[in-house]
Amino acid sequence: MEQKYQVHRGLYDVIKTLEEQPLMKMMADWLGGVFSAVDEGKPILFNQFTIFSELMVAMDIQPLSPELWQVVSLQLNPNACCESIDAAQDAGIHPELCSANKAIIGDIMLDKIPPPSMVVLPTFPCDNSKITYQTLGYLTGAPTYFLDCPYWMDEKEAMDYWTNQFRGLISFLEENTGKKMDYDRLTEVVEESNRCIDYWLEGVELLKLQPLPLNGPFTSGYLAGLTSLGLPAATAAVKASRDDLIARLDKQETAVAEEKARVIWFYYPVFWDGGLTPWMAEIGAVIPVGLVGYYNAEPIDTTSPETIIRGLAQRGLQSPMGKQGRGASELWIDDCLHAVDQWKGDCVILASHPGCKWLRGCYGLFRDIARERGIPVMVYDVDLFDPRLTSAEESRARIEQFLTTVVFK
Amino acid sequence: MTALDELTKPAASLKNSYIERWKEKGGKVIGYFCTYVPVEVIHAAGILPYRMRATGSTSTELGDIYASHITCTFCRHSLDQAMRGEYKFLDGLVALFSCDHIRRMFDAWRYGKIDLPHSPYYLRCLSIPFKVDDLAVEWMVGEIDRFKQSLESHFEVKITDEALRQSIRTYNxxxxxxxxxxxxxxxxxxxxNGAEALAILIASTAMPTEEFNQILRRVLDELGERDGFSEYKARLLLGGGELDNPAYIGLIEGLGGLVVSDFLCYGTRDFWDLADEDSEPVAALAKRYIQRISCPRMVDYPERDKFVKDLVKDFKADGIIVQRLMYCDNWGCEGARTQWEAKKDGVPCMVLEREYMMSAVGQMRTRVQAFLETIGR
Incomplete structure (x- = not known):
């Protein structure tokens, strides 16, 4: 019988051989866990890209972030999502939906992703996500739990409401697995995730240095969050990334010989174009921080189940893109300005992903503010999951023109 | 002028004689962007709630400074109208995270990009839950209380329980x-017909409700005497989001379809469910607004699917048209799912993409015509 998910299984076979590298081990463990769950009929939970894994790890539920599933396939083939995107559109999904979401719907239709037993997401950051995951629930019949986030979080009632959503999530997981949450195990998991996030924050902090020790952004923490945060392998992976930075600093190694510009890429990377960041480095432009690496969470107090749940809720408001997308424009704008200030950005480049209405809607206001502050900004159309809108060559031409005419001194 | 003529007029322009009279008497008007705004609270403050439209807009030139080309054209036109000063009759504006387009458009107001007629101007973005459950109702009670307090403080009025009860009765x-x-x-x-019904629904959000109710009673009397529309190819159920231009329905009906009911914002979603008149009023409103027939902003699709099926049956619809503004993600996936569900039930269904202003009329006409031919009797 032909095995399903050949692309991902193939990748798994490759990275399994690289397990001496902690980051590869973390990713291999995650993919291996997904395939074991498929083969053994264990529950798989779709965690949308702002949902971190602690509760699933504590209950031994296999997380599978569908967006990350897409990103993984794009590392092997830039066109990997195209077939699924087209399948979703052919089935009647509107073309303007975020291509990541179209790809997920198409993957389900084409049986290119293991079907979920449960689906969990917050009501942020965007309409794309909310309506796509409702569609996934419809197509797969999987029970879906939404963490309902208030628009403003400045009142105590808002945090209470949000925390109650996490209590509800635990009940949801218990109902759908028939298992009870073991709070001793959850405490261990959260203590482990606290350690992991410490390393993440340290790594992000080290990228503030000038010159940059290693071209960023610092992505391992986010990968850990989506795959296995709370497991020792995740902590080891993020620690290794942090240690790599320290080692480079000790040896006075820098990302590029001459740092001509620090680019704040305050969005997700162009996932199908892995060569873009190295190419930018070749012309002297480095990326110290992006939305993926931008994280600032407090350690969770593990003295009681209550403090843990509240801590997870608080941390749930900080996830990359989740934090910036859950409310008004200033959440993204202020963080972007903070990133420019703290990571000493010379300019901001914003990929204008065609599905991303919530973020595109901030750009006009941001342009005004950036102009007042003298921050050069470039916005350019590129689809992060589909190379058919803007080619790699076009991307490079646009970026080079901007950097050479506006930014490089 | 017949009562029907009277009630179909306000849809044709942003302002109307009722608003002008209201303003002449010193009345305040608050604009709102979504059917999830509990308008009874505004009404109980003695203020006229006015549902935002961009009727009459011809360009998005100014609005596009802050909106993007993937913002829906309703928001682009609305923002443009605002930047041109067309909403200066408003004393405030209330929005919520209805969708990504509306929340970002509202931010332009909050960031001071609109030349407001006076200061202080009332601006509020409500925090309305996306879920339909007891926790959401409880949250909504608090949110309505906060909304009420902010109106009281800004406009220096007192919103009593009795006033709220009266508003609930009036809106019910x-x-x-x-x-x-x-x-x-x-x-x-x-x-x-559907075009006339939509115009009436628009009027219901653009004039004092007490006056609207009086005239609508007369309309109902008039319609009792009126000959019915019997020459049609198909009875249609029209769904989708923002639609405030009866001419769109006119286009469909001009081709032989008769729109007999809807699941629209200016339609059943706005009025189908009542608030309990005997409960504590804030709690009654909270329950009504959370548990009403939802739109796709809410994560409650099984209830919506059931509602659509019931409408098809009750109004004997031969087919469904889901009209959708380009770039609207909520109605994009909802439209697809409505089609999939309709197909299971053997009900013809099409999704009709459109822009806010009438455009690509020829293409729409062709699509509707073809659809009607497949289902027409």
Missing amino acids: EKRRLLKSLYELRKKEAPPI
């Missing part, structure tokens, strides 16, 4: 009358 009365209107549309030969 409006909703009952509209339901009576829709009952007439169930007839084999309905005395009112």
Whole structure:
């Protein structure tokens, strides 16, 4: 019988051989866990890209972030999502939906992703996500739990409401697995995730240095969050990334010989174009921080189940893109300005992903503010999951023109 | 002028004689962007709630400074109108995270990009839950209280429980009358067409509700005497989001389809459910707004699917058209799912993409014509 998910299984076979590298081990463990769950009929939970894994790890539920599933396939083939995107559109999904979401719907239709037993997401950051995951629930019949986030979080009632959503999530997981949450195990998991996030924050902090020790952004923490945060392998992976930075600093190694510009890429990377960041480095432009690496969470107090749940809720408001997308424009704008200030950005480049209405809607206001502050900004159309809108060559031409005419001194 | 003429007029322009008279008497008007705004609270403050439209807009030139080309054209036109000063009759504006487009458009107001007629101007973005459960109702009680307090403080008014109860009764009365209107549309030969019904629904959000109710009662009397529409190829259920231009329905009806009911924002979603008149008023409103027939902003699709199926049956619809503004993600996936569900039930269904202003009319006409031919009798 032909095995399903050949692309991902193939990748798994490759990275399994690289397990001496902690980051590869973390990713291999995650993919291996997904395939074991498929083969053994264990529950798989779709965690949308702002949902971190602690509760699933504590209950031994296999997380599978569908967006990350897409990103993984794009590392092997830039066109990997195209077939699924087209399948979703052919089935009647509107073309303007975020291509990541179209790809997920198409993957389900084409049986290119293991079907979920449960689906969990917050009501942020965007309409794309909310309506796509409702569609996934419809197509797969999987029970879906939404963490309902208030628009403003400045009142105590808002945090209470949000925390109650996490209590509800635990009940949801218990109902759908028939298992009870073991709070001793959850405490261990959260203590482990606290350690992991410490390393993440340290790594992000080290990228503030000038010159940059290693071209960023610092992505391992986010990968850990989506795959296995709370497991020792995740902590080891993020620690290794942090240690790599320290080692480079000790040896006075820098990302590029001459740092001509620090680019704040305050969005997700162009996932199908892995060569873009190295190419930018070749012309002297480095990326110290992006939305993926931008994280600032407090350690969770593990003295009681209550403090843990509240801590997870608080941390749930900080996830990359989740934090910036859950409310008004200033959440993204202020963080972007903070990133420019703290990571000493010379300019901001914003990929204008065609599905991303919530973020595109901030750009006009941001342009005004950036102009007042003298921050050069470039916005350019590129689809992060589909190379058919803007080619790699076009991307490079646009970026080079901007950097050479506006930014490089 | 007939009562029907009277009630179909306000849809044609942003302002109307009722608003002008209200303003002349020193009345305040608050604009709002979504059917999830509990308008009874505004009404109980003695302020006229006005549902935002961009009727009459011809360009998005100014709005596009802050909106993007993937913002829906309703928001781009609305923002443009605002930047041109067309909403200066408003004393405030209330929005919520209805969708990504509206929340970002509202931010332009908050960031001071709109030249407001006076200061201080009332601006509020409500925090309305996306879920339909007891926790959400509880949250909504608090949110309505906060909304009420902010109106009281800004406009220096007192919103008493009795005023709120009266507003609930007034709006319930409006909703009952509209339901009576829709009952007439169930007839084999309905005395009112879809374009006229939409115009009435628009009027219901653009004039004092008490006056609207009085005139609508007269309309219902008039319609009792009116000959019905019997020459049609198909009875249609029209769904989707923002639609405030009766000419769109006119286009469909001009081709032989008769729109007999809807699941629209200016339609059943706005009036189908009543608030309890006997409960504590804030709690009654919270329950009504969370548990009403939802739109796709809410994560409650099984209830919506059931509602659509019931409408098809009750109004004997031969087909469904889901009209959708380009770039609207909520209605994009919802439209697809409505099609998939309709297919299971053997009900023809099409999704019709459109822009806010009438455009690509030829293409739409062709698509509707082809659809009607496949289902027409």
